[in-house]
Amino acid sequence: MKKIKKGIPLIDQHNKNGFWGKFGGNFIPETLKKPVEDLTILFKKLRNDKKFIQERDYYFENWVGAPTSFIKLENLTNYLNGAQIWTKVVSEANGGAHKIYNATVHSLIAKRAGKKYIVGDTGAGYAGKMLSMAAKKFGLKCKIFMGAKDIKRQKPNCDAMRANGAEIVPVYTGSQTLVDAVSECMRYWVSNCDTTHMCVGSTVGPNIFVKICGWSTSQISKELFIQMQEEFGKIPKKLILINCVGGGSSSFGFWNEFMHYDKKQVMFIGVEAGGPKKSKRHAAPLTYGSKIGILHGAAQYVNQNTEGQIEETESISAGLDYPGVSPLHCFLKDAKRAKYTAASDEEALSAYQLVTKLENLNPSLEPSHAFAEAIKIAPKLSKDTIICVNSCGDALKDRDILRQKLGKYK
Amino acid sequence: MISSQINLAFNKCKKEKRPALLTYTVAGDNTKKKSLEILNSISNHADICEIGFPHNTPIADGGQIQTSSYRAIKNGIKMKDIFQIVKTFKKNKKTKPVILMGYYNMIFQYGENKFIKKCKQVGVNGIIVVDLPWPENKLFAKKCKKNSINFIQLLSPTTSKPRMKKIIRDSHDMIYLISMLSTTGGKLKVSPKKILENYNKIKKINKSKNLVIGFGITSKNISSFKKADGCVVGSEICKKISNSIEKRQNPVKNVNYMVKNLRRKLL
Numbered sequence: 306m307k308k309i310k311k312g313i314p315l316i317d318q319h320n321k322n323g324f325w326g327k328f329g330g331n332f333i334p335e336t337l338k339k340p341v342e343d344l345t346i347l348f349k350k351l352r353n354d355k356k357f358i359q360e361r362d363y364y365f366e367n368w369v370g371a372p373t374s375f376i377k378l379e380n381l382t383n384y385l386n387g388a389q390i391w392t393k394v395v396s397e398a399n400g401g402a403h404k405i406y407n408a409t410v411h412s413l414i415a416k417r418a419g420k421k422y423i424v425g426d427t428g429a430g431y432a433g434k435m436l437s438m439a440a441k442k443f444g445l446k447c448k449i450f451m452g453a454k455d456i457k458r459q460k461p462n463c464d465a466m467r468a469n470g471a472e473i474v475p476v477y478t479g480s481q482t483l484v485d486a487v488s489e490c491m492r493y494w495v496s497n498c499d500t501t502h503m504c505v506g507s508t509v510g511p512n513i514f515v516k517i518c519g520w521s522t523s524q525i526s527k528e529l530f531i532q533m534q535e536e537f538g539k540i541p542k543k544l545i546l547i548n549c550v551g552g553g554s555s556s557f558g559f560w561n562e563f564m565h566y567d568k569k570q571v572m573f574i575g576v577e578a579g580g581p582k583k584s585k586r587h588a589a590p591l592t593y594g595s596k597i598g599i600l601h602g603a604a605q606y607v608n609q610n611t612e613g614q615i616e617e618t619e620s621i622s623a624g625l626d627y628p629g630v631s632p633l634h635c636f637l638k639d640a641k642r643a644k645y646t647a648a649s650d651e652e653a654l655s656a657y658q659l660v661t662k663l664e665n666l667n668p669s670l671e672p673s674h675a676f677a678e679a680i681k682i683a684p685k686l687s688k689d690t691i692i693c694v695n696s697c698g699d700a701l702k703d704r705d706i707l708r709q710k711l712g713k714y715k
Numbered sequence: 716m717i718s719s720q721i722n723l724a725f726n727k728c729k730k731e732k733r734p735a736l737l738t739y740t741v742a743g744d745n746t747k748k749k750s751l752e753i754l755n756s757i758s759n760h761a762d763i764c765e766i767g768f769p770h771n772t773p774i775a776d777g778g779q780i781q782t783s784s785y786r787a788i789k790n791g792i793k794m795k796d797i798f799q800i801v802k803t804f805k806k807n808k809k810t811k812p813v814i815l816m817g818y819y820n821m822i823f824q825y826g827e828n829k830f831i832k833k834c835k836q837v838g839v840n841g842i843i844v845v846d847l848p849w850p851e852n853k854l855f856a857k858k859c860k861k862n863s864i865n866f867i868q869l870l871s872p873t874t875s876k877p878r879m880k881k882i883i884r885d886s887h888d889m890i891y892l893i894s895m896l897s898t899t900g901g902k903l904k905v906s907p908k909k910i911l912e913n914y915n916k917i918k919k920i921n922k923s924k925n926l927v928i929g930f931g932i933t934s935k936n937i938s939s940f941k942k943a944d945g946c947v948v949g950s951e952i953c954k955k956i957s958n959s960i961e962k963r964q965n966p967v968k969n970v971n972y973m974v975k976n977l978r979r980k981l982l
Binding site for chain 2: 322330331332333334335336337338339340478479484485488491492495496497498499596598599600601602609611612613614615
């Protein structure tokens, strides 16, 4: 079993070939070796560049709107009558989700690299929406690759992308969801890597993209770390950080600053998409013991058949509907630092109903999976246990699905 | 030392003062039987046959090869069928070199050692793994060599000269030059002259390696590459198969005609 080293950020705990234990690496065509290497060198330079950090912090504060609030959900806590339920309302960030951090950083890097074009993939449409916002803000031309099925089910985010001047490229291959969008985006980059910067929308893909994304979303836990100390005077003795996991960018960012704590004090629970109750399909490779395979340039636990063909997933939540998962999470699972479980479509929907009924909060279907787990475990826990759920997206984008499934939206 | 079948094929072409013609078709496209028939017929004109083992999340293939791959997978092609196709093919065409080409996850799931052993058993002469670049491929390449299988390294317009030298040093009998920044089957967006400049640069580093050019090569432009050691045509063939199926024509006949014509254009 691999151990997490203390004193070094987890994103840097890979070997020279880019592997965190058995996971990650760079399974890429020869054409991408050079652009990936260039990006690796540039990122290494920029993260040690005070001016760049100042610039990032300036935009995080003044444009993204950091810090997002950390609040107690009093009604939900009283209703569940167990552990205290708190939430980090990351959906307050400009654009309505955590994807803005990665999009902002990638756009700033693209500027420094002298690239005029930026491309990205999206599932729920948040990564695409945020990239289109950041591209507009920083004067880059933007193309977003999105599965045709997702374009239909996440219309509000598509409207936003178009309003920001981005071109949405519909992807009709395979299951027409996130997995196909990422493939198509990478293929586009293979053909255009001389003029174009690529932003991978989550902590997936070749090593450097995992690192940049994890580095960017870690803003969430940096804020939370300070907010917890302000609120409790210290990091609570019994703390549980619950987050949904698709690719794994919000959860990694939500946990990073607490990585070195003993898991008995700060426990991480990642909630994957279990799919419809009656379906065998799911998007939960960590929970259901999927085998290691290669997807989008990295070794990871991934849903696949015995031949190595990637399997189709099924989830009500477009943002979690991905057959693989970040190498960082595979590593955290094997190191036993984080625990992973799944919530079904139905559980996520009823969690959404309960949270919106009791609280002035509108979590999208992705964090509703995390709330489902919190609702499940809180009643069994003591009142001095602090559960904090990352409410990492706003449900506006799910308007059509919620209307269809619940008969109403808000 | 006994020369590899791949080397022998190139030597024969050099004697005839023409580039080798390499074809790429997907195993199982559109059925196991048909893909074997296609192979048998085009191997009368092609010098080396590349056979793709299809994967459903390819990150370097354009639309034509994707379509062929999805079609083959949909029709149920499995690794064992692919080896069977090669085995049957090699029974009739003992000296025709076969190169398997695909993505690493398929090999990884099959097991590297088991895969190489099986390749050797059925008569595979070379392997191309699209997403296993140098230096990550060093160990796998060594295993191939030990089993007298060529591991074919790829070079791209983005490959720097120092890197090129190292890759060439670790290469076997054949090297694959990607013509341009593109997925397979893209429109040739750089001039053949420019591609040949890059080609010559590589040849200068080591003359003895057989260097083939691929990506974007079609009947229209193949005659511009007569100076190369070899040319690979893939997407155009896959497209012909798709068109033939669409028009309810016999893909074997149509593809055979196309490859015959390609060969003629190299003379």
